[in-house]
Amino acid sequence: MAAATVSHQHLRDFIAGVYRAAGVPEAQAGIVAGLMAQADLIGADGHGVFRLPQYVRRIRAGGMNATAVPRIVQERPGAALVDGDNGLGHLATRLAAETAIAKARTQGVAWCGVRNGNHAGPASLYARMVQEAGMIGLYLAVGSANHLPPWGGLELLLSTNPIAVAVPAGEEPPVVLDMATTVAAYGKVKVKAQRGEAMPEGWMIDREGRPLTDPARANEGLLLPIGGYKGYGLALIFGLLAGTLNGAAMGRDVVDFNADDTTVTNTGQAVLAIDIAAFGDPAAFRAQVDALARDIRGSARLPGVDRIWLPGEQSRLTRLRREAEGVPIPPALRAQLDALAAELGAALLPG
Template sequence: MTAGNVSYDQLRDFIAGIYQAAGVPAADAGTVAGLMAQADVIGADGHGVFRLPQYIRRIRAGGMNPRAVPRVVEERPASALIDGDNGLGHLATSMAARTAIGKARTQGVAWCGVRNGNHAGPASLYARMVQEAGMIGLYLAVGSANHLPPWGGLELLLSTNPIAVAVPAGEEPPIVLDMATTVAAYGKVKVKAQRGEAMPEGWMIDHQGNPLTDPKRANEGLLLPIGGYKGYGLALIFGLLAGTLNGAAMGRDVVDFNADDTTVTNTGQAVLAIDIAAFGDPAEFRRSVDALSRDLRGSRRLPGVDRIWLPGEQSRLTRLKREAEGVPIPPALRSQLDALARDLGAAALAA
């Protein structure tokens, strides 16, 4: 392991210890810690341990329930609605993924929604859960703060509203798409601010339509949607499916959890599981995915392009590298984590 980095186990144990010190039951702390550490291992640096001080701040301020018990409140053979009891978002969302997998085994497809949840980390975590069960997984969410106006507007009424889709393969890596409906997820803006780095042009604009590259001025700007008005349309539809359909917050009701530690967010998510066997031979499907992957990767490239990447390949390489070398923790983040551990009387993150 590279000097200064931390292993998955060290990171998971540290996060779990912090949560237990904040009053989260040990089993729940372990579940959430494992998912957050996974986020860092796959390179989703804005959604792993980076978020821990913020989550703890919300728990201590009364905005999030540390002893939540998510439960199914509506159910049919191929669907379920889960109330997250205002707990850590990872608990309700992972429950939705497990429930969707179980239902899809008998029904072929299953859709599970979440209401009264919270921020739950990177979208791919939950699509991958379904994919690792041998199915196609899809995840949608309403983002935890509005940073996107309707196309042509200035009022922030939509969030980054991400989607993730994970498709099993055979000998090739699974295809895993994880993207926001904005050019950049807001977590990436927060990471840039912490590291003192500028944002590329094209991520945000100010209220006059000029490029905004200083992440510390992000509250003065607007995130830009992918594909112009098309990204705005996707953000709206994904929000309706993950938020409005579940009785969760959408539009003006979305609480900015970056600025407000006390108000219940009522975040909505949705997980869809598709059992490949309900549509044909899973082995044949995997062979077809392999063949398509090889065709795409091996196709002719533009001058100067070294490689054609498939969705999920770069995060897979990051995972392999970080499993071997550990997860890098920037100095500013380590300082925050050390202060958090001292404040709670918990063990510090390994050096």
Template sequence: MGKDNKSVLVTAEQLADFIDRALQASGLPSADAACVAALMARADLQGSDGHGVIRLPQYVKRIRAGGINPRPDIRVAEERPGMAVVDGDNGMGHLVMSRAVELAIEKAAATGVAWVGTRASNHAGPASLYASMPIARDMIGLYFAVGSANHLPPWGGIDMLLSTNPIAVGIPAGAEPPVVLDMATTVAAYGKVKAKAKRGEQMPEGWMIGFDGRPLLDPNRAHEGFLLPIGGYKGYGLALVVGLLAGTLQGAAMGRDVVDFNKDHVTLTNTGQAILVLDLKAFGDPAAFKEAVDRLVRDIRGSRRLPGVDRIWLPGEQSHERRKAYAREGIPLPAEIVAELRELAGQWGVDPLQVQPS
């Protein structure tokens, strides 16, 4: 998990510090900038490189163009004992979702189960960040979101009316790492397409097809086609349902109302997300549940394998291992991204990103 000859190593602390300074220079208050920076650095630390510092130029551009409110009044717009809707006032999605998870945990502690949705939010990084937050409180988190640009047509069509609409689930375990599933409803998240383009790599066949129905492999030509849903028409149906729950239910954008934040830096996106939190204590003994999860994890990991398969992985295990390795060795960033960030730092009026000695 070390770096290759085209990457540069940085620590999570160096990354968070740089992001923090860039966001403060763009108008975010100190505490808000630190919160967003920590979550973005955590994304890179776990290997979610399509949602980490690679997104910083885009965020800063939107903030400075007026597309994101740097000083939002994040408030609860609707509320009952087991639910709430948080209005993000067009603030950074990381801040809006952090508030939503915090509220859902608080409500689930009282009611056993709580749903908190958002509207007037923005792109918030990898779904697993938020699904994992309740784990420390012996709670399960289920996260849903409407993607920040439409890259998926209805099954059999070519009009972009749906997005990657991700799902994530975080389930506590005992001695084993927690089970954390984080998946787009498309074969690949669009952030992975952007990461491939930054690295100068081709996409695998099966990620995208062109409007002519043929495989699309060049990420720089992504505008000439669309992402494919997981499981064919089943993934299309799942993307639709997730969007209705995370977007339409909260009064957030869905379908043709979704703004492509990759191209439009001014228009408010009205992004919708939702977190469902279940308190293990409401269902029985948390310790017994976590022991059962450990037992199942070990059964799956130790089960018979196909020829050539070295290990059976559980959802979240590879991110867990990557997090430990990157914390020890440093986070590898493509040299091209580091060079771009150094150039932009001068434009933003901040000191450049510090990296590990080569």
């Protein structure tokens, strides 16, 4: 059965209504709903409304604080540490991004970390916040479950630990890189499992080193890092910066929020904002980004290649299409969302 579509507005209103029914204050419910619906708009299907049943389950089980108020607990002119109060991760990370932007306007560069947070959706959401303020944005996070062993090992001590970087342009779209340090984010594995689809070879291996393509057996396997040992190194460093530096969980302390609804995760994130004006003329910089983007897109292609893409272009096209046509909701996910809304007494998702 094909996935039915729902408008962005209806999706956002539905998410907000479910959160309110689960005890999240109205203002916070609206903020998080907007960010989650935005994730679906850009095609990050494993990080938008797909996560709603899981988030609500953790709230109701006591693993996440529905009425959390994130706050800055330590700061300097160009740095800050946000405590998420064990609430919805989007709230703490949004505060970190807003704080980094404000500080970078006077300091040129600002770094804000998060501790005691939770899963906060796709990395690009927060790098884009900084980019939309006219700055270069960078986001790092410790993933919310360990699925990656050290290079050559079997013990799951690292996560997908993603990075996103968003660079403003002028007439061209911004350049937005959003990637896990594993070949595939675990959210994509979960989406494959829900849809009954096989994973491509190269995403996971079993404990004998053989390819694992059945997402229903993902808990038996190991995610593979990008670039072999280099991806392992990046996952480690990003975790130290987004987790250990902030007093957040890393290594053995990371809680698998897919399997544990009651334990506080203490998830860590970090947002860096770079004010382009601290380094030169922002208009000149954006013009140079435009020129480079056009050079890359217009460069010679290998046989059979129709187009050279820049990071973020495909997500942008997905957003434009879904704004016009709606966000697809697969039947299995729709059934989960209908059941969740009915259980909470919230309005059903239209369509």
